[in-house]
Each structure stands twice: as structure tokens, then as C-alpha cells.
Amino acid sequence: QKEVEQNSGPLSVPEGAIASLNCTYSDRGSQSFFWYRQYSGKSPELIMSIYSNGDKEDGRFTAQLNKASQYVSLLIRDSQPSDSATYLCAVNGATGGFKTIFGAGTRLFVKA
Amino acid sequence: GAGVSQSPRYKVAKRGQDVALRCDPISGHVSLFWYQQALGQGPEFLTYFQNEAQLDKSGLPSDRFFAERPEGSVSTLKIQRTQQEDSAVYLCASSLFNGPDRHSYEQYFGPGTRLTVT
Numbered sequence: 001q002k003e004v005e006q007n008s009g010p011l012s013v014p015e016g017a018i019a020s021l022n023c024t025y026s027d028r029g030s031q032s033f034f035w036y037r038q039y040s041g042k043s044p045e046l047i048m049s050i051y052s053n054g055d056k057e058d059g060r061f062t063a064q065l066n067k068a069s070q071y072v073s074l075l076i077r078d079s080q081p082s083d084s085a086t087y088l089c090a091v092n093g094a095t096g097g098f099k100t101i102f103g104a105g106t107r108l109f110v111k112a
Numbered sequence: 113g114a115g116v117s118q119s120p121r122y123k124v125a126k127r128g129q130d131v132a133l134r135c136d137p138i139s140g141h142v143s144l145f146w147y148q149q150a151l152g153q154g155p156e157f158l159t160y161f162q163n164e165a166q167l168d169k170s171g172l173p174s175d176r177f178f179a180e181r182p183e184g185s186v187s188t189l190k191i192q193r194t195q196q197e198d199s200a201v202y203l204c205a206s207s208l209f210n211g212p213d214r215h216s217y218e219q220y221f222g223p224g225t226r227l228t229v230t
Binding site: 004031032034036042043044045046049051088090092093098099100101102103104105 | 147153154156157203214223
């Protein structure tokens with residue numbers, strides 16, 4: 001079992017729709033959770049961080065964390081073609097360390 | 113302000129050569145991370161520094177890989193006797209790390225160095 005798992009996709013949604021991206025993690029001691037966006041040929045760019053159970057909203061993005069289910073999600077409302085990228089889920093703080101584990105990423109295509 | 117910078121951006125090495133990859137973190141950032149990213153995969157953790165101390169090097173794939181950050185700022189990742197399987201993008205990230213403020217743990221990435229071993 002991978003430590004951080006994501007559907008590889010591709011996930012295809014029409015412009016204006018809600019894109020839902022999911023991530024599960026295996027270490028219950030994990031403390032910090034991040035979503036990064038990575039365009040092809042570019043480096044990861046932080047878009048959301050979440051540390052406690054519940055929802056966190058920032059503009060068109062909402063991150064959701066459920067530690068009991070070891071599940072993190074990212075919702076993108078009013079998806080735009082410019083949102084087309086790979087979205088990486090990252091988890092750290094397990095067992096008190098700073099080692100950060102990334103998922104393999106979900107490719108999102110937003111069709112105009 | 114200036115972000116994380118890495119050099120060189122591209123490096124081609126013949127198998128068996130040694131390479132050195134440089135990372136300049138954001139000014140004032142305490143923590144520095146190195147990752148290896150293969151095509152189609154997420155970044156794989158290599159090592160982590162807090163100031164000049166290397167606190168975790170569990171991700172370094174072999175003893176050919178060595179990282180240092182002698183003055184707690186610039187870091188160098190060195191790969192000795194490069195092999196074809198070392199071909200990847202090497203990413204550096206830094207974070208402020210301000211004790212209990214969890215937002216200071218957020219990592220910001222440099223543009224990466226693409227290493228090709230022929």
C-alpha cells in the first residue's frame with residue numbers, strides 16, 4: 001500500500017463544473033496536508049494547506065480533511081481551462097518528523 | 113521577494129560522472145528539502161535540513177547521493193558516479209518553519225534541475 005494514494009486520472013470536467021480530487025494516506029500520525037498544482041514541465045505550486053478536520057475555503061478552492069477516514073480532498077468550483085494540470089496531495093508530520101510524502105498526482109483536464 | 117532558485121536548470125552527464133546541484137532557498141527560510149521527481153510521478157523525498165543540520169536523509173537512494181548545507185542557507189546535492197536511473201528532475205523546496213505556526217511549514221519549490229544521464 002502506498003503511503004499517499006491518488007487516482008491518476010485523467011479527470012475530465014467541463015468548464016464551469018466542480019472538479020473533485022481525492023487523496024488517502026496511510027499514517028494516522030500525519031499532521032499537515034497540502035495540495036499542490038503542477039503544470040507540465042513546471043515545479044509544484046502550493047494552492048492549499050489544511051491541518052484540522054473539516055473544510056477550508058480559499059477562493060474557488062475548498063480543501064476537506066477527515067482524519068478518522070484518513071482522507072483529504074480538494075474541490076475546485078467553476079473550473080477553468082487554466083486549472084488543467086496535475087494536482088499533488090502531500091502529507092507530513094507523521095511520527096513527529098518533517099518528511100513529506102507526495103502522491104503520484106491526479107491529472108485534471110477542464111474542457112472549454 | 114525572490115523565490116527558491118536552482119542551478120543548473122539542465123544537466124547532462126555521462127554515466128560515471130559526478131554532478132553537483134545547487135539550491136538557494138528563500139531568504140530566512142529555516143527548512144530545506146530535496147526531492148527527486150521521475151516522469152509521471154510525484155516528488156519523492158530525499159533529505160531535509162533545518163538550518164545546517166541534516167535531520168532526515170532516509171530518502172537518499174544510495175551512498176552515491178550526498179547533500180550538505182554548511183552555513184544554513186545554500187544547499188548542494190551531489191551525486192557521485194551517476195547512473196542512468198538517476199535521470200530525473202531534482203527539486204528543492206524551502207519553508208520558513210516558525211515553531212507552532214503550521215503555515216510556516218508550507219514548502220515553496222524551486223524550478224528544478226533536470227538531470228539526464230547518458
